[in-house]
Amino acid sequence: MQFVDVSLPGGPAREYEVVLGIELPNGVADDLVRWQGAQRWAVITDTRVGPLYGEPLVQALRELGGEAQCLEFPAGERSKTRETVADLQDQLIDLGYGRDSWVIAVGGGVVGDVAGFVAATLFRGIPCVQVPTTLLAMVDSSVGGKTGVDTSAGKNLVGAFLQPRRVLIDFGTLSSLPRTEIASGMAEVIKYGVILDADLFESLEGELLEATLTGSEAALSRIVARSCDLKATVVSLDETEGGYRQILNFGHTVGHAIETVQGYGMRHGEAVAIGMVVEARLASQKIGAPADLADRIASVCARAGLSTQLPPGCSADDIVKAAFHDKKVRRGEIRCALPNTLGTMSVWNGEYGIPVKAEELMASLLP
Numbered sequence: 001m002q003f004v005d006v007s008l009p010g011g012p013a014r015e016y017e018v019v020l021g022i023e024l025p026n027g028v029a030d031d032l033v034r035w036q037g038a039q040r041w042a043v044i045t046d047t048r049v050g051p052l053y054g055e056p057l058v059q060a061l062r063e064l065g066g067e068a069q070c071l072e073f074p075a076g077e078r079s080k081t082r083e084t085v086a087d088l089q090d091q092l093i094d095l096g097y098g099r100d101s102w103v104i105a106v107g108g109g110v111v112g113d114v115a116g117f118v119a120a121t122l123f124r125g126i127p128c129v130q131v132p133t134t135l136l137a138m139v140d141s142s143v144g145g146k147t148g149v150d151t152s153a154g155k156n157l158v159g160a161f162l163q164p165r166r167v168l169i170d171f172g173t174l175s176s177l178p179r180t181e182i183a184s185g186m187a188e189v190i191k192y193g194v195i196l197d198a199d200l201f202e203s204l205e206g207e208l209l210e211a212t213l214t215g216s217e218a219a220l221s222r223i224v225a226r227s228c229d230l231k232a233t234v235v236s237l238d239e240t241e242g243g244y245r246q247i248l249n250f251g252h253t254v255g256h257a258i259e260t261v262q263g264y265g266m267r268h269g270e271a272v273a274i275g276m277v278v279e280a281r282l283a284s285q286k287i288g289a290p291a292d293l294a295d296r297i298a299s300v301c302a303r304a305g306l307s308t309q310l311p312p313g314c315s316a317d318d319i320v321k322a323a324f325h326d327k328k329v330r331r332g333e334i335r336c337a338l339p340n341t342l343g344t345m346s347v348w349n350g351e352y353g354i355p356v357k358a359e360e361l362m363a364s365l366l367p
């Protein structure tokens with residue numbers, strides 16, 4: 001097993017570990033029951049992951065003497081709503097859960113965000129453990145404490161920060177994950193390369209990408225460990241996105257706008273891949289980033305199986321409109337985290353969110 005420490009302001013009591021290479025269900029149940037000391041466990045998962053990993057985990061917890069229940073909601077981004085959260089909260093209250101209970105999020109980023117938000121709000125906050133089962137959740141959403149839901153006006157508009165107590169990763173769960181979902185997770189890995197780690201990006205331009213896509217455990221554990229490490233470093237420097245953490249939004253201003261226009265009908269990583277190429281082009285046009293950066297990103301994305309063309313029915317106009325309704329709009333300008341060059345991000349007036357006008361965004365959408 002490998003461990004990545006996430007240290008946070010407030011001292012050791014708030015620190016937590018990402019454990020890589022633990023096994024579901026028995027290794028995870030053992031870790032929870034022996035070391036985490038809760039009285040009751042609420043395993044929150046979705047209808048696809050529940051039968052595969054959530055229900056066996058509940059069984060294993062019960063065999064170790066723990067009290068546990070499995071709560072499932074319909075799989076997919078369209079379930080990431082206040083209604084799903086309210087429904088789960090009501091079920092937990094009806095089942096008699098209390099402040100001595102812990103939430104275990106078993107699933108992808110949707111489950112992690114929803115279950116994390118339930119934990120952040122129920123009884124004014126109970127602990128949460130993240131057990132990510134998609135590549136995207138392993139490399140990104142399970143670490144860092146952002147939780148929340150979408151509304152019809154935009155992505156993640158309602159939410160809270162709640163750092164997990166522990167993140168438990170079983171790479172074996174990726175064997176049941178469809179290839180398109182692996183590709184979606186690769187978008188966030190490619191992002192880390194662009195924003196922080198030129199070596200990682202260049203390795204992906206080399207053989208690391210195919211090795212990961214074909215399921216090599218060595219390649220997977222390398223990219224997941226490196227991604228968790230990078231995310232942990234960023235989060236430990238800026239937990240609540242006052243500044244530096246904004247760099248993680250590279251590709252996401254446009255990506256979120258595409259997701260909103262598409263009515264959350266496409267995968268997050270697919271939207272982020274398109275967003276990264278558009279924003280890299282913006283970085284070249286606006287701040288002089290290398291002209292070939294957008295093409296290099298597009299080429300790695302294509303090899304991962306990610307299209308970087310705007311989806312049918314999603315015009316540049318729609319994206320500009322949606323982006324300017326996003327929560328990051330200030331004084332009529334949106335903020336984009338933009339690379340100066342491969343592996344380093346640009347700072348403007350001490351901020352990592354660079355102000356962008358509608359016409360500048362439009363120009364980058366129409367190459």
Ligand SMILES: NC(=O)c1ccc[n+]([C@@H]2O[C@H](COP(=O)([O-])OP(=O)(O)OC[C@H]3O[C@@H](n4cnc5c(N)ncnc54)[C@H](O)[C@@H]3O)[C@@H](O)[C@H]2O)c1
Pocket residue numbers: 046047048049052075076077080107108109110111113133134135136137140141142143144145146147155156173174175176177178181184185267268269
């Ligand atoms: N909180 C954060 O910091 C953060 C960061 C990045 C993304 N996100 C959010 O994460 C979400 C996307 O997460 P995602 O891509 O994991 O999507 P997801 O949770 O919808 O999972 C994708 C699909 O894979 C299925 N699945 C999950 N694990 C499986 C497995 N092991 N085997 C078979 N099927 C499996 C799910 O049921 C779902 O149908 C978005 O809502 C995004 O906004 C949050």
Ligand SMILES: [Zn+2]
Pocket residue numbers: 140188252268272
């Ligand atoms: Zn993302």
